[in-house]
Amino acid sequence: RMYSYREVAAHNSENSSWVIVDNEIFDVSKFLEFHPGGKQILLQNAGKDVTEVFHMYHNSSVLTKYRSKLKIGEVSDYKAASKVRVANSFGDLIPFGDPLWYQRLQSPYYKNTHIQFRNRIRQFVDTEILPNLNEWKENSQPPRDLYLKMGAQGFLACMVGPPFPFDYVDAGTPYPEDFDYFHELILYDELARCGHSAVVAALSNGPAIAISALYRFGSEEQKRKWIPDILMGRKFCALAVSEPGAGSDVAGLACTATQQGDVFIVNGNKKWITNGTYSDLFVTAVVTGAQGHGGLSLILVTKDTPGFSTRKVNIRGSDLSGTAYLDFDNSPVPVENLIGQEGKGWKYAMYNFNHERFYVVTIMARLARVCLEESIRYAMKRKTFGKYLHEHQAIRMKIASMARRCECLHSWLESVVFNMCQMTHEEASMKLGDVIALLKAEGSRVYEHCARETTMIFGGNALYCGGVGDRIEPAVSQVKGYQIPAGAEDVMDDFGARTIFKLARVTAKL
Numbered sequence: 001r002m003y004s005y006r007e008v009a010a011h012n013s014e015n016s017s018w019v020i021v022d023n024e025i026f027d028v029s030k031f032l033e034f035h036p037g038g039k040q041i042l043l044q045n046a047g048k049d050v051t052e053v054f055h056m057y058h059n060s061s062v063l064t065k066y067r068s069k070l071k072i073g074e075v076s077d078y079k080a081a082s083k084v085r086v087a088n089s090f091g092d093l094i095p096f097g098d099p100l101w102y103q104r105l106q107s108p109y110y111k112n113t114h115i116q117f118r119n120r121i122r123q124f125v126d127t128e129i130l131p132n133l134n135e136w137k138e139n140s141q142p143p144r145d146l147y148l149k150m151g152a153q154g155f156l157a158c159m160v161g162p163p164f165p166f167d168y169v170d171a172g173t174p175y176p177e178d179f180d181y182f183h184e185l186i187l188y189d190e191l192a193r194c195g196h197s198a199v200v201a202a203l204s205n206g207p208a209i210a211i212s213a214l215y216r217f218g219s220e221e222q223k224r225k226w227i228p229d230i231l232m233g234r235k236f237c238a239l240a241v242s243e244p245g246a247g248s249d250v251a252g253l254a255c256t257a258t259q260q261g262d263v264f265i266v267n268g269n270k271k272w273i274t275n276g277t278y279s280d281l282f283v284t285a286v287v288t289g290a291q292g293h294g295g296l297s298l299i300l301v302t303k304d305t306p307g308f309s310t311r312k313v314n315i316r317g318s319d320l321s322g323t324a325y326l327d328f329d330n331s332p333v334p335v336e337n338l339i340g341q342e343g344k345g346w347k348y349a350m351y352n353f354n355h356e357r358f359y360v361v362t363i364m365a366r367l368a369r370v371c372l373e374e375s376i377r378y379a380m381k382r383k384t385f386g387k388y389l390h391e392h393q394a395i396r397m398k399i400a401s402m403a404r405r406c407e408c409l410h411s412w413l414e415s416v417v418f419n420m421c422q423m424t425h426e427e428a429s430m431k432l433g434d435v436i437a438l439l440k441a442e443g444s445r446v447y448e449h450c451a452r453e454t455t456m457i458f459g460g461n462a463l464y465c466g467g468v469g470d471r472i473e474p475a476v477s478q479v480k481g482y483q484i485p486a487g488a489e490d491v492m493d494d495f496g497a498r499t500i501f502k503l504a505r506v507t508a509k510l
């Protein structure tokens with residue numbers, strides 16, 4: 001229904017309290033008692049256009065959450081501030097809040113199929129993920145039916161990388177035309193736009209990381225048994241490599257699997273395992289031979305294996321991604337659950353390193369951008385000392401440094417992805433390993449920088465769950481969770497630098 005400003009103004013009492021946000025009218029009479037900021041502030045503003053004050057203290061996802069319950073109509077005499085339409089642009093058009101090819105620049109990398117794919121994921125994130133994030137925080141994982149929807153959309157299948165795995169998805173599953181790594185980049189980038197890295201990890205860790213060895217080196221029987229269920233979202237899968245005593249140095253793993261007849265008896269522990277509390281399948285690194293890389297094998301462990309248990313690890317910001325501690329106590333695992341050959345576990349795990357790091361960098365690049373995007377919004381509405389934040393030069397410097405670092409990171413990422421598209425896996429392993437390692441180290445520094453600067457711009461609201469900083473609070477609090485996994489930052493830098501000297505010795509004129 002349409003109401004005039006005058007009609008809305010009459011609803012200014014406890015019995016009937018209406019407010020206007022933008023052009024929408026909300027009846028908040030029954031919400032007065034539940035308003036986190038208190039009843040009085042709503043009553044003081046009842047009957048009024050509260051657009052400015054609303055956006056000052058809330059993130060717009062609040063509207064998405066309450067619209068269906070509280071919205072009663074729109075303002076008949078509303079006049080929207082006129083905005084310039086930018087041809088061929090996409091998104092909210094906060095400058096640098098999306099990659100610049102969304103907004104105003106040309107890019108050699110993207111075709112129509114990428115644009116269509118991006119639009120599809122954006123709509124999915126806007127309708128299925130963003131409005132529900134707060135609810136999921138109260139549970140410890142996103143709902144299973146969301147994961148099923150991602151499977152049905154073909155998004156999970158895209159995460160194994162090109163070519164699209166037609167043989168392992170249900171008939172009719174949609175897929176992007178000419179599927180390549182740029183589609184995958186868009187997928188992780190758009191998912192991470194929700195600002196919540198644990199949600200992204202919960203929704204992607206299985207297909208993007210955990211199943212790689214099974215998918216590339218498993219027997220056809222193993223693949224048929226597991227991959228379709230994982231790619232269609234019916235089952236969760238975790239990768240269990242790290243242990244309490246060994247993370248970066250995989251040669252130090254101590255979880256053993258000793259063959260006895262037709263089973264391996266597994267003993268030991270795993271720590272930090274993403275999706276571990278709710279996974280159905282664990283691709284697990286075990287020592288089957290001598291200590292060291294050559295003695296490692298990968299086996300498939302199902303959650304119902306006798307003597308096998310998981311428990312939650314309280315790790316900052318990772319509640320939703322089910323980080324777990326795994327315990328194997330004389331657990332029998334059928335010998336046919338060995339992936340590929342015994343002793344090749346390290347080789348199989350390494351196969352996905354470039355892909356895994358590309359995935360992590362893409363997520364970090366977007367989380368950094370979320371910090372930038374929200375900082376620009378906030379700096380244009382928050383006033384201190386009689387000025388908007390963006391009118392203070394110190395704040396503008398922060399925005400500038402975030403914008404240039406986000407854009408440099410994204411451009412480097414795109415150039416790496418372009419090369420991934422051109423190369424065979426073998427060539428990419430040889431030529432891109434050090435580049436992607438350094439990119440990963442740079443990604444976590446850019447993300448850390450943006451998380452720091454956005455905190456200084458938002459002040460207390462950066463640390464407050466709910467309210468205007470709702471979208472950046474998880475991005476800020478989870479920054480450390482990306483510096484360590486998939487190759488700790490310093491380990492990546494060291495690997496990159498060692499490769500530089502190795503190559504210099506072999507190829508350069510010194």
Ligand SMILES: Cc1cc2nc3c(=O)[nH]c(=O)nc-3n(C[C@H](O)[C@H](O)[C@H](O)COP(=O)(O)OP(=O)(O)OC[C@H]3O[C@@H](n4cnc5c(N)ncnc54)[C@H](O)[C@@H]3O)c2cc1C
Pocket residue numbers: 238239240241242245246247248249271272273274275315318323480481482484485486487488489490491494
């Ligand atoms: C949020 C999160 C999720 C994770 N998910 C998984 C998962 O799903 N599956 C899994 O198997 N593991 C997972 N991990 C574990 C992760 O892979 C390890 O934490 C990581 O490999 C580092 O190992 P570590 O913590 O044992 O640190 P260590 O290897 O003990 O290293 C400690 C620190 O020393 C530094 N360091 C170590 N060696 C060097 C070196 N040579 N040069 C310079 N500095 C060095 C590093 O900066 C490192 O941070 C996860 C971790 C986190 C935090």
